[in-house]
Amino acid sequence: MPRLRQVPRSEAAESVVPLYDFLFGDRDPVAEPGTAAGTPGDWWTVFALVPDVFDHCVRGFGVYRSDRRRLDPLLRELGQTRAGWSVASQFVYSQHCKSCRGLGMSEEKIDAIRHWQVATCFDERERALLAYTDYLVEQHGRVPDGVFDALHAHFTDEEILEFTYITGLYFMHAVMTKALRLEFDDRDDPVVEVPAPADFDAAAFARD
Template sequence: MTPRLNLYTAAPDIFKAWFAYSQKVAECGLEKPLLELVKIRASQINGCANCLNIHTSDARKAGETEQRIHLVAAWRDAPCYTDRERAALDWTEHMTQIATSRAPDAVHAALAAQFTPAEQVQLTLAIDVINGWNRLAVGFNFYAPELGWK
């Protein structure tokens, strides 16, 4: 896979702002392992190999087990996720596929049972960020070679 352009140099001012926004959202206060599961699930849906490579690595560093990382694609059938994680993953799927799945009341109710209003916004912004990165990486064949991409 050959990158189509250099994201850092093609539009440096807006990319710098995007990167800063991404970093700020990443520091929102939600649990790092939870955020990594969300990033993995959105990246699976979007078919983003770069982001899967990054966030499975980051999930391991945050203490996630191989089992939980591998099972996130089938989280509904895997007993190893908490109710809070399940609510976040369901919300992630709906926000990532919003054009077709929308945001049903039942899905939001499950989210609201596990997350404060502020956390709901933080989680939704985190989902927004990973979906943006997925689109940049897939659209421009972007990858992070420092993570062992070959």
């Protein structure tokens, strides 16, 4: 379950209630969790703890979906989905696979986002964005000039800035959902010590 308290409908701020209504109908999302998309919905109930942070995040969702964006939504989703995969956020990756599908991306491309480096289904523009995503997320912004040369060959400065902001935003969301164990990121860390047999001699093992 989430690492922070969830806000029931009876305690929700005025700005939060319309989103509760939209996602959960007239249910209390803490007592009766679950959204139409199959998620628990606890991102919303935890972020509702601080209404101005909640509102800021919701506005951010509106920014990337705005019709003022110059970047093709399908190209935008490459960054969001790859960021979720790279951070190992089950929630961000899973949700944005669905977004890709809803925007008309082929199943071949959706599946290949995980291994784009060896996939043949992406064109030069898409590969440039996927490479840039990896440097943004995995190298924390340490981007070689050659990657920017490839970006500038296909995109305007405005499109590159939009992609940078949206991908960075979802890098942040992926990290936060993992840290707080929200939604599909409520999972134990798989990297643990595997117990040895009861008769295992640790001291002898260390000496050998």
